[in-house]
Amino acid sequence: MTADACDFLVIGAGVIGVSVARELRRRHHARILVVEKESAPGRHASGRNSGVLHAGVYYKAGTLKARLCVEGNRRMREYCRLKGIPVNDYGKVIVARSAAELPVLRELYARAQANGVHANLIDGQALRELEPCAKTVDQALQVKDTAVVNPQRIMEALVADAVQEGVEFRFSCLWQGRDGSEVAKTSQGRVAYGHLVNCAGLFADQVAHGFGVGSCYRILPFRGQFYRLRPESQVQVRGNIYPVPDLRNPFLGVHFTHRPEGEVTVGPSALPLLGREQYRGFAGANAQDSLAMIRYLIRLIGRNRDHFRSIAWKEIAKLSHTGFYREAEGLCIGLRKDDLLPGKEPGIRAQLVNIRTAELSSDFVIEQGPRSTHVLNAVSPAFTSSAPFAEYVVDTMKVDA
Numbered sequence: 001m002t003a004d005a006c007d008f009l010v011i012g013a014g015v016i017g018v019s020v021a022r023e024l025r026r027r028h029h030a031r032i033l034v035v036e037k038e039s040a041p042g043r044h045a046s047g048r049n050s051g052v053l054h055a056g057v058y059y060k061a062g063t064l065k066a067r068l069c070v071e072g073n074r075r076m077r078e079y080c081r082l083k084g085i086p087v088n089d090y091g092k093v094i095v096a097r098s099a100a101e102l103p104v105l106r107e108l109y110a111r112a113q114a115n116g117v118h119a120n121l122i123d124g125q126a127l128r129e130l131e132p133c134a135k136t137v138d139q140a141l142q143v144k145d146t147a148v149v150n151p152q153r154i155m156e157a158l159v160a161d162a163v164q165e166g167v168e169f170r171f172s173c174l175w176q177g178r179d180g181s182e183v184a185k186t187s188q189g190r191v192a193y194g195h196l197v198n199c200a201g202l203f204a205d206q207v208a209h210g211f212g213v214g215s216c217y218r219i220l221p222f223r224g225q226f227y228r229l230r231p232e233s234q235v236q237v238r239g240n241i242y243p244v245p246d247l248r249n250p251f252l253g254v255h256f257t258h259r260p261e262g263e264v265t266v267g268p269s270a271l272p273l274l275g276r277e278q279y280r281g282f283a284g285a286n287a288q289d290s291l292a293m294i295r296y297l298i299r300l301i302g303r304n305r306d307h308f309r310s311i312a313w314k315e316i317a318k319l320s321h322t323g324f325y326r327e328a329e330g331l332c333i334g335l336r337k338d339d340l341l342p343g344k345e346p347g348i349r350a351q352l353v354n355i356r357t358a359e360l361s362s363d364f365v366i367e368q369g370p371r372s373t374h375v376l377n378a379v380s381p382a383f384t385s386s387a388p389f390a391e392y393v394v395d396t397m398k399v400d401a
């Protein structure tokens, strides 16, 4: 059977796959084909995230995250303006729940300055003027460049632009492996390609392993559950209220986000899972995957790197409504337990783990293989960073003539 052919084959129609496909088309004017196993784009992390356009305060200067986030924030706001996509650009405040968190707050301020982000340390009075219901100890950090969008609206606009620019999409098309060199097996037949770009999110490690790439890495899925604030609640949130994070952990903690449509979401949690697409209960977990996840979790907990044990316990506590409420009430004055209603659909983070060192990777990871490029740790803020992230991926590609 003869194979269909393209110059670049992109696996995955999330924000990274679509952005990389557009960038490839812009540079090469070649045939670009995106294969996506779902029937529509953005069905996983890219359409189910918090929709926060991060400003770049959390990341150490010089990291890929710092560089790409600051630029990505500017470009995504501009894209929304051009496309008429609503944005809540009220900014955010990061609040301290105890005096012990103040040194970290100051460290975030120093990182913001190093990264060129508009941020100010403010006192309790200034905080009340910005976010009347936020509570803090002594000082808070105001971050002006943070904004909120509806991620589904962005995905729709990006895919429409990509199609108009000549990128081809094949939905309900699962990449199933390699069929010799430079030929892919898919659920809709064979596809010959010049170069493959793996943007498969939760499955990116498995695709990479098929090319002998990233053998020390595995993806560990973490589910983010959301609540929403009861519309009649006395608690008002104008922008975003975030806690001071534990900088040793990759997640930012439960936060309040005022969406452009008016709803206020509270979350997400970050529960380690046994299945890559385990959105509810045990659906989405299979025995083989679950055994592997249990092995990595035991190793991570055993080594207690990144205080993994305490992260896991805290996240298990958030499974209950009461546990989640306890986490959220530290940020806001007057929050009642019945203010938290079931929220939007959960999202799953594709967090990379180095199984040799038992460490969670903190920065973006991109590796090269035979006629292939593998995006392995497109975790937050990859949505914010997607435009310059895609340019970076294409810059690093070793494309054979």
Ligand SMILES: Cc1cc2nc3c(=O)[nH]c(=O)nc-3n(C[C@H](O)[C@H](O)[C@H](O)COP(=O)(O)OP(=O)(O)OC[C@H]3O[C@@H](n4cnc5c(N)ncnc54)[C@H](O)[C@@H]3O)c2cc1C
Residues within 6 Å of the ligand: 011, 012, 013, 014, 015, 016, 017, 035, 036, 037, 038, 041, 042, 043, 044, 045, 046, 047, 048, 049, 050, 051, 052, 053, 054, 173, 174, 175, 176, 199, 200, 201, 202, 203, 223, 224, 225, 268, 346, 347, 348, 349, 350, 378, 379, 380, 381, 382, 383, 384, 385
């Ligand atoms: C709860 C949560 C909150 C977040 N909040 C933010 C935020 O506020 N701001 C921010 O910047 N980032 C945030 N992020 C991170 C952001 O969503 C991700 O970094 C980004 O969406 C990653 O995009 P992606 O294209 O790599 O992955 P995905 O969106 O997961 O796309 C990968 C695609 O590959 C497809 N695929 C997988 N395997 C195959 C196969 N074999 N064949 C064909 N197709 C395949 C999948 O179906 C999927 O559509 C959040 C993430 C989560 C989960």
